[in-house]
Amino acid sequence: MELTFAGAAQTVTGSQHLLRINGHRLLLECGLFQGRRADTYAVNRSFPFEPHALDAVILSHAHIDHCGNLPNLVRQGFEGSIHATHSTVHLTDLTLRDSGHIQESDIEFLNKKRARKGLPPLEPLYTAADAEAVSKQLVMQAYGQPFEPVPGVTARLVDAGHILGSAGVILDLEEKGRRLRLMFSGDIGRLRMPLLRDPVPPEQVDILLMECTYGDKPHAPPEQAAAGLRSVLRRTFERGGKVIVPAFAIGRTQLLVYALHEMIESGELPRIPVYVDSPLAINATEIFREHPEDFDEQATAFLQRDPDGSLFGFDLLTFTRSVEDSKAINDRKGPVVIISASGMAETGRILHHLRNNLGDRRNTVLITSWMAPNTLGRRLAEGVKSVFIFGEEHEVRAEVVSVDGFSAHAGQDFLETYARSSAGSLKALYLVHGEAGPAQALTGRLGDLKAPIRYPARGTTVEL
Numbered sequence: 107m108e109l110t111f112a113g114a115a116q117t118v119t120g121s122q123h124l125l126r127i128n129g130h131r132l133l134l135e136c137g138l139f140q141g142r143r144a145d146t147y148a149v150n151r152s153f154p155f156e157p158h159a160l161d162a163v164i165l166s167h168a169h170i171d172h173c174g175n176l177p178n179l180v181r182q183g184f185e186g187s188i189h190a191t192h193s194t195v196h197l198t199d200l201t202l203r204d205s206g207h208i209q210e211s212d213i214e215f216l217n218k219k220r221a222r223k224g225l226p227p228l229e230p231l232y233t234a235a236d237a238e239a240v241s242k243q244l245v246m247q248a249y250g251q252p253f254e255p256v257p258g259v260t261a262r263l264v265d266a267g268h269i270l271g272s273a274g275v276i277l278d279l280e281e282k283g284r285r286l287r288l289m290f291s292g293d294i295g296r297l298r299m300p301l302l303r304d305p306v307p308p309e310q311v312d313i314l315l316m317e318c319t320y321g322d323k324p325h326a327p328p329e330q331a332a333a334g335l336r337s338v339l340r341r342t343f344e345r346g347g348k349v350i351v352p353a354f355a356i357g358r359t360q361l362l363v364y365a366l367h368e369m370i371e372s373g374e375l376p377r378i379p380v381y382v383d384s385p386l387a388i389n390a391t392e393i394f395r396e397h398p399e400d401f402d403e404q405a406t407a408f409l410q411r412d413p414d415g416s417l418f419g420f421d422l423l424t425f426t427r428s429v430e431d432s433k434a435i436n437d438r439k440g441p442v443v444i445i446s447a448s449g450m451a452e453t454g455r456i457l458h459h460l461r462n463n464l465g466d467r468r469n470t471v472l473i474t475s476w477m478a479p480n481t482l483g484r485r486l487a488e489g490v491k492s493v494f495i496f497g498e499e500h501e502v503r504a505e506v507v508s509v510d511g512f513s514a515h516a517g518q519d520f521l522e523t524y525a526r527s528s529a530g531s532l533k534a535l536y537l538v539h540g541e542a543g544p545a546q547a548l549t550g551r552l553g554d555l556k557a558p559i560r561y562p563a564r565g566t567t568v569e570l
Contacts, residue, residue, distance in 0.1 A: 107281050107570035109288075109313075112154050113137060114539045115564040118319055119171035119478050120149065121539065123290065127281050130161045130256035134275060134290050134315075138174035138205075140450060141480045150175055150231055154565060158183030162255040164263075165190040166292025167272035168197035168356055170448075174205055177236035180243065187245045189255055191263055193271025193397045195244045197356055197390060204355075204386040206230075206237030208453050219497050249273065267295025267305035268514050269357030270393070270400050274306060279570070286570055287531075288313040293539065294516040294524055299328060300364055301405045301417075305516070307527035313570055314532060316525060317515070318540030319476060321548030324517040331511025332365060336374055338472055338507050343378055343441040347468030350504075352456045352483055354449030355387035357514050358475055360394050362445055363418050364405075365512075370422060376441075380423045383432050383455050384447040388425040391418045436462045449475055451483040460486075461495045469504040474512040479541070518544075522551050532557040536568075 113122030113135070120139030125132045139149045157179045165173050165188060176188065176198075190198060209230035217227040247253050252260050258280045263273035275290040289311040297304050308314055326334075342349050353359045359382060369375040382388060395418065398409065409417055426432050432455050435444055446456040460482075463469045477483035485493055487508050492501045516524065525535060525548075535557050537545045545561045552559055562568070 107279060107286065108567055109570055110155070110567040111536070111538065111562045111564060113139060113564065114171070115562050115566065116542065116545075117141070117564075118476070118539050118541065120175075121172045123315060123538070124155055125259075125277070125288075127256065127279055128258040130258070131155070131159055132256050132259060133160050133163045135165060135172045136163055136176045136179050137169070137171040140171055140452060140478045147231060150178065153179070153182070156183070158185070160184050160186055162186045163188040164255060164261060164275055165194055165198060166266065166275055166290065167269055168194045168201050169269065169293070169354065170201060170205060172292070173198045173201060176240045177202055177206060177232040180240050181232065181236050186243065187255070188240070188243045189245050189247050189253065189261070191249060191271040191273050192246045193393065193400055194273070195246045196393045196396070197271060199241045199244060200386065200389050200393065201356065202237035202240055203234055204389075206232055206234035210234060212453055215496060264306035265303045266292050267297075267299065267302050268293040270302065270360075270397060272302075274308075276311075286312045288315070288570070290315040291317050291524070293317055293319075293514070294521065295514055296325065296516050297520060299514070300361060301401055303400070303402045305524070307524050309528065310531045311528040312531060312533045313536070314525065314528060314534070315536045315538055316521070318521060318537040318545050318548045319515045320513065320517045321521055321537070321540055321544035322518060324519045325513055326511035328511060331509055332369070334509040334511065335365065336369060338470060338509060339375055339378075339443070342468070342470040342505070343376060345468045346440055347466065347470060347504075348441065348463055349443045349470045349472050350456075350459050350463050351443065351445045351472045351474065352449055352451040353387070353445050353447065354475060355384045355447040356390045358449060358512065359384065359387040359445055359447070360391055360418055361512060361514070362474065363391070363423065366443065367417070367420050367423070368408075370420065377422055378441045378443060379438075380443040380445070381426055381435050382423065382445050383426045383435060383459070384445075385427050387445070387447055388427060391425070394418060432458070435459070449483070450477050450481040451486065452481050457482075457495050461498075461500060464493070464500050464502050464504050467503045467505070471504050471506045473506065473508040476513065476515065518548060518551065521548055525552055525555070529555060529557075535559045537561045
């Protein structure tokens with residue numbers, strides 16, 4: 107048995123972990139790497155393994171850094187099954203089709219500018235047609251039900267509490283009479299957060315691959331995050347400004363809409379228009395509505411008492427699908443909330459909203475999630491004075507505020523609890539999906555574990 111860390115190793119994005127067992131190859135995740143634009147194309151275009159030699163893939167959830175490179179995998183020869191929960195299958199199909207469309211449209215926009223400068227055109231990373239081809243290989247698996255992705259591997263998916271359909275992946279392995287239990291955490295959610303059930307911790311696990319995105323800090327409690335959100339919104343509204351929110355279309359957008367719904371209905375916020383300007387977020391919200399079986403008790407109770415019968419719909423909320431409607435939002439005067447994708451402000455409609463609103467001191471850019479290094483979202487969060495959008499420089503005059511506590515990732519305290527859940531059986535802990543600082547901090551907190559703690563580099567292969 108061998109495990110190769112092919113992505114999200116000593117970084118957060120681009121999740122790919124390759125298991126070799128009984129002559130078969132099982133890939134955990136196939137995500138897009140996100141970071142410095144000059145680097146991402148080359149990293150995402152090629153794989154450190156032969157796609158046609160893979161037998162199966164298992165996805166933990168439908169965020170683009172976990173599933174977003176599947177179109178390339180399939181185009182380059184992968185013909186096996188891609189296993190995920192019911193909700194993740196629906197969301198992945200949606201995510202990939204949207205990503206293919208964005209890849210094409212963003213390149214088209216950039217190529218117009220390149221043509222005016224006499225530069226050669228660029229090709230998209232992949233197309234909508236490439237993305238559509240993946241759907242034939244997606245296979246639904248129910249939470250808790252065992253299945254066999256390759257011989258010698260019995261897999262189960264358990265609640266991860268991160269986004270709708272997210273799962274930890276438990277793999278019971280057998281090769282030449284030797285048995286091991288390996289668990290891949292995927293992205294670990296938080297306890298007592300709105301909408302979703304709590305994460306299921308590891309039990310009697312021998313090998314644990316665990317995310318450590320926030321291994322260096324605990325999160326503010328949800329109540330504090332809500333208070334911070336109210337404060338930012340109120341002061342922006344008082345100066346007549348717009349609140350621009352880069353938000354992941356799957357998970358973060360729905361959580362923010364749910365929070366705004368509650369605050370407006372309770373009178374904690376004035377009745378200000380809210381726009382969700384992302385076709386992917388709109389379609390994802392429909393999938394959320396179709397899977398109430400994945401909601402926790404709190405969300406189910408709110409759903410039952412809401413007069414509209416919806417967690418994600420109220421009279422001040424507008425979903426904008428068309429480009430024309432999206433452009434019209436920027437013509438609105440006065441206070442407004444605009445939630446748009448992508449979450450790290452790298453692609454999609456959020457770039458146009460930032461381009462149109464960063465220069466106005468009345469406005470606020472609200473950061474509610476972790477931003478990968480070298481992304482536009484990270485640069486804004488770090489307080490830069492100007493940014494380049496579509497090749498043009500824009501001065502940042504708007505207020506930029508980060509509100510902690512809405513993260514769908516576990517903070518340091520729960521990551522420690524999660525790892526210790528299998529302390530009695532654990533033979534090795536591998537920290538993935540995290541930068542060096544968080545990994546080092548979490549390693550320090552777990553220093554008394556009897557199992558060795560490793561922080562593998564991309565391309566590292568270990569014997570299990």
